Amino acid sequence: MAADRIPPHPDPRDVPLQHVLEALIEPARRSIVEQLSVSAAPIACGGFDLAVSKSTATHHFRVLREAGLIRQYYAGTSRMNSLRREEFEEAFPGLLEAVLEASAREAGLRGLV
């Protein structure tokens, strides 16, 4: 059955701030969150623009999931990912938006140079 492959999703309210920051500090993971934040639809693990191996990517997705930042579910052999925006916002008000905004601003500045 497919449901057996669905890994545990903690409630963001149960995740310590420390875990959230540890999840967001890694650039590759932040990139995943950013790509999800500007995507209208969920994205498969293999559909991200990432410069790491598959096993490393798996590791990053796991950290993000356990930090309550993303939701994962299977669609065939693909594991889809989506941002848990509202739930996370409720648990850590303003945090994700602040990080995303700062990140976007930096990306914008890089583009101007």
Added chain:
Amino acid sequence: MAADRIPPHPDPRDVPLQHVLEALIEPARRSIVEQLSVSAAPIACGGFDLAVSKSTATHHFRVLREAGLIRQYYAGTSRMNSLRREEFEEAFPGLLEAVLEASAREAGLRGLV
């Protein structure tokens, strides 16, 4: 001259988000920021409630200063510390407040157990 001992203070707007997160992820450093955030007056390095050695504390203060989060100046042999709230807020809107709020909420929950 006393001014020679004043270390460099970067403009928070010039600090990469990565450095800010690295500064805020260490619990001891977050504790420093929290203590400053609820203090009306600047606090000397030795005046914090920290469970690390002096040299480690020095390291933490340096990281916070270079992340644009605190301002340091000398008063005699004491190095005073204050939070650069407004300047930092301008550079990273909402970030510090979100972290402080989450931190305070967690501390509150710990108190209720």
Added chain:
DNA sequence: ACAGAAGTACGACAGTGGTCAAACTTCGAC
């Protein structure tokens, strides 16, 4: 049934960063 695609799990390795002790510097007080 079989092959290939998509991820995961498991070790192993290397770089980073938090930690401390010890030696040093700077200032204030006596």
Added chain:
DNA sequence: GTCGAAGTTTGACCACTGTCGTACTTCTGT
């Protein structure tokens, strides 16, 4: 000027974590 208080600097150590390759699992298409 001397001593002590307050921090800094340096060097070494250690734990953690990001990284990868390999082997394994699960599903889809043919």
